[in-house]
Structure formats: structure tokens, C-alpha cells
Amino acid sequence: MPADRPEAGSETVRLWSFTEDTLLENGEDDTLVAVTWWGEYELPHIAPQVRDSLGRMLLGPVSMDNLASSMPDAAGDWRGMLRKVLERLAGSVVHSVGLSDGRGPVLSAIPVTQAPVFSAEPVPPGRLVKLSRFATMRPDGGALVVESPRARYRLALLRRPAVTVASSLAGPVTVEQVAADSGLPEPVVADVVAFLVAAGVALAAGPAAEFAEDTDTDLAVWPPEDLMFHSRSRTWQKGGPLEPGGDRSGPEPPVLKLLPGGPAIPLHRPDPVTVGSDGASLTSLLEHDHSCPESNGRSLTAEQVGEFLFRAARVRSIGPAHLPGWPSHEASQRPYFSIGCLYELEIYLSVNRCAGLAPGIYHYDPFGHALAPVNDDPAALAALLDLAMIGAGGHRRPPVLLTITARLTRTAWVLGKAAYATTLVHVGCLQQILYLTGLAMGLSAHAVPVDAGDRVDRTLGLEWPAEVSVGECVLDLPG
DSSP states (O other), X not given: OGGGSGGGOOOEEEEEEEOTTOEEEEOGGGOEEEEETTEEEEEOSOOHHHHHHHHHHHHSOBOHHHHHHTOTTOOSSHHHHHHHHHHHTGGGEEEEEEETTSSOEEEEEEEOSSSOOOOXXXXXXXXXXXXXXXXXXXXXXXEEEEEOTTOSEEEEEOSHHHHHHHHTOSSOBOHHHHHHHXXXXXXXXXXXXXXXXXXXSEEEOOTTSOOGGGGOHHHHTOOHHHHHHHHHHXXXXXXXXXXXXXXXXXXXXXXXXXXXXXXXXXXOOOOSSOOSSSOOOHHHHHTSOOOOOOOOSOOEEHHHHHHHHHHHHOOOEEEEEXXXXXXXXXXXXXXXXXXXXXXXXXXXXXXXXXXXXXXXXXXXXXXXXXXXXXXXXXXXXXXXXXXXHHHTTOSSOOSEEEEEEEEHHHHHHHHGGGHHHHHHHHHHHHHHHHHHHHHHTTOEEEEOOOOOSHHHHHHHTXXXXXXXXXXXXXXXXXX
16 A cells, blocks of 8 residues: 555644534524434524535545635634534544545544544653553454444544554553654654544553553453443444452442432331232232333322332341352342342432422432432433333333442452343342332333433433443333
């Protein structure tokens, strides 16, 4: 490939384009509508130069300099206006680097989340860089794709310089070392490295030559394949280690999650023995046909929610427990099964229609049997309820959505590499208990598939990946 030799193109150019699934349509009152993977965006009062630039980006990568040269009569800061529009549409904007040989991008950063931030600042001279241990490389559509479950972008390596630089980052090196070893011009290497770091698939060391990823104890419990599996199986993204037995070098994770500040809302405590009005047997409950009924628009009550959580998920007691052959650990007893009584699962309630409970998002305290408010933003609540409605295939938002999360350090401290797989087993156990409890109470509790991307993490205030969402359950009245 002669054009990839240093003398053929030693300078780089930054390029912008839209993802292939992006469309632009004319709306009412001269409003431009961007139709994207993430939804529709109305763009009012768009200057002609900005409108033309967006249209050219639909056709392929283009540089700001080329846009400026084609608009000699552009008045005002239209490029500043364009950048603001592109920030709003960040989840559909592809950032690329090309060479001065005119042969198109060397690599492209393709967004995989709705609101990523891309800042390809140069790595300081002499600073060590390396690929993230979570980064993987695979062929896709004629390019080599580098991606990581921690990254907001995936990198398409389209030409030899990008492949050469990326493959040189297996261990800590500097831009200068990569340039000297590969024979590539240093500016080309610097731009490729800046894109890899900005996308999140490579890391730049701090001034003390330490990489933050290597000292992050929350990341330490995740084998790369598990975090990639979690990321790909729990979110509708575009496109797409500890030794067995756990690591007990640190303190034991707490039995219960530390509660957020603020007053808690006590819940109703029913008679533990009597449930329902017809005395249904376990057999009759198990033999009942499973269904996912359409929400009928009726409201639950705070008393029903309190009884439901009390019977299905409260902490009955706390004390020591152990697995055969392992030291004891602090554990709890609850109504559903958990290996080693680890109980790493947490429950968040998105309350829509419930007499006695204000709409909002709450965390359930299983020990105090109370709710703690975590988010009162109506838009955030509506977004979660819409995801549940879509997942259930319905046309109404449910009265209550339960989001189940997992504190993985809780299980990894005992089970090591088996932590995430065990958590998925526990989710199934809890879902079954929620279903049976709802059925016995004359309610409808059923699992729904929900896109558990970064929107859920932000809304619930999760410290990802120390705590991740792993399942959902809709609580409703039967039709």
C-alpha cells in the first residue's frame, strides 16, 4: 500500500460525519429534524451554512476547512453553531482521522451510547499509553474494530497506520517510541493515539506513570469477558480477573448497601402468615399460567407495595454464614435463595401510579423495610417507565417498575470469577419469588426486557461498574 508510506501523507486531518442510520428531514416552521438511533431531535433556527454542513456530513467524512472554503459568504460564527448542534447529536456523530493523501479516514470513532463526549487532545510528550485490558479487536465490515465495554465509542481501524499503532499498545509505550519502531510520522502516530484514548479503548498514564484502571478496585473484580458480556447482554448498544475463591485481600463488602441521605418512607408490614383471601396453595400458584398482561391503568396502593416487598425481599436476619471449605462471612436471610446467603441484589422502585406514594424513584431498604428517594426528576421517571412499557409490549406505563441491581464486589469477595454468573442465577430466583408473591396477593408481577444502558445507571445514581442493573419486574393489577 504505497500511499500509506510516510512520504505519501505525513499530515493528518480531522473529519466529521454521521452514522449510516442518521437521517435529516424538514419539519414545520423551517425546523430541521434529525432522525437517529436514539430518537428524533428537532433543530429550530438552523443557519443555512449549518444546514448545508449537516447535509454534507450525511454523505461521508468532511473537514471543517473544506466546509469553510465552500461557503465564502458565511457570516457570523456558523462553525460555533455547528459544533453546538453536533454536541447535541453526539450519539450519531462519527469522528475520523485522515491523511493528507486524500484516501479517506485512517480510523473512525463510532459512538455506541446516546450522549458520549469525544475530546481527542494530544497525549503529552513522553507520557506512557497502552490499550485497556478490557479492549478487544475483531474484524467487522472490512475493518478491524477495537471496542471496550467501558468505552463510549468503538474504533474502526480502516488503514495500515491505525492498525500498526493500535497493535503497538499492548504494553506501556510512548508516542515517540511507536513512531520510531513503526517508521510512521510522529504526528500521525500522535493523532491515532489521541483517538484511541478519546474513544476509551486506550489509556494514558498519569504524571507518575500509573494507569487509573490498574488501581480501580471496582474494576478489579471484573474479568474482561464478563464485563463485555454484561455490556453487550444488558444494553441495546449499537454494533453491539480474580482467581476462583475470591480476593479477600480487602475488607468484606457490607451486607447491606449504605443508604442515601434523607428521610426514609416506612412501608406497611403485613402478617407474615396470612396472605391473600383464598389461601392459595403453592401448587395452585405454580400451576397458574404465566402471562404478561396489558396494564389496565389502575393504581396500586402503598400498602400493597409494602406487603409485596415485605413478603418477597425483606431482610429477616443478619449473621455469619459460610460455604464449605471457606472462611465465614457476614450474611443475611431473605425470602428468596442466594448462594452463601450473599444477597448482593438491590431493588429500586420507579413509582408511577400508587396511592400513598408520590411519583418518583426510590431505593428499597430491605432491613428497615422502607423506601429512600433517589431521583424525583419527572423526565427520568418517564424514561424508565417508557422502557418498561416497550419491553412489556404494552401501551400504558405500569404503576410500578422494579429495577434489580447487583453489587458485584459482594459476591466476588467470596466467589471470584463465578460472581457474575452467580448473580444471574440469583436474579432468576428473585424474579420467581416476585412472580409468586404477586400472584398470591392478587397482583401481577412479571419480568420485562429493558434496555439497561447508561440512562438507567445515571437515573438510579449507580456507581458503575461497582453496581450494575441486572433485571426488571413490572408490578401491576391484573386485567
